[in-house]
Amino acid sequence: MANDRRLRVVEPVVTLIDSCTLLDVLTGDPTWGDWSAQAIATAETEGDLVINPLIYAEVSAGYAKVEEVEAALPTSIFRREPLPYDAGFLAAKAFVAYRKRGGAKTAPLPDFYIGAHAAVARYRLITRDTARFRSYFPGLELLAPN
Numbered sequence: 001m002a003n004d005r006r007l008r009v010v011e012p013v014v015t016l017i018d019s020c021t022l023l024d025v026l027t028g029d030p031t032w033g034d035w036s037a038q039a040i041a042t043a044e045t046e047g048d049l050v051i052n053p054l055i056y057a058e059v060s061a062g063y064a065k066v067e068e069v070e071a072a073l074p075t076s077i078f079r080r081e082p083l084p085y086d087a088g089f090l091a092a093k094a095f096v097a098y099r100k101r102g103g104a105k106t107a108p109l110p111d112f113y114i115g116a117h118a119a120v121a122r123y124r125l126i127t128r129d130t131a132r133f134r135s136y137f138p139g140l141e142l143l144a145p146n
Helices: 019-026 034-045 053-060 066-072 085-101 110-121 131-137
Strands: 014-017 050-052 079-080 122-128
Touching: 014 019, 014 034, 014 110, 019 034, 019 053, 034 050, 034 122, 050 053, 053 066, 053 110, 085 110, 085 131, 110 122, 110 131
Parallel strands: 014 050, 014 122, 050 079
Antiparallel strands: none
């Protein structure tokens, strides 16, 4: 029997980071800060970290100047991506399903766009707000607390 040593190519994993996870770290959240920091650090060793304009906006709310946001979310660590148009369509479908299930919001929520972005790009998502993502994007790989 020949020694069969095949090289296995491991593709880097791209991870979209939900704003709640970033805010846990940036605000030093006593409950979730350590978990979120570890999840982000682990994801960074496995591939690229991505944010989109919605995530950027949600994090920006706590800062007075754009320079402060840029320092908190350096492009050397967090790759910025626009929202794909396919994600807009998927977000709309998820929102319609949410409304049919009795959801009270009248406009698509950022979570739908964030989940749709990760789903259409085939990224995994770091979040601790899992209920909506699991309900409306069931195939989405989530990195979340147990």
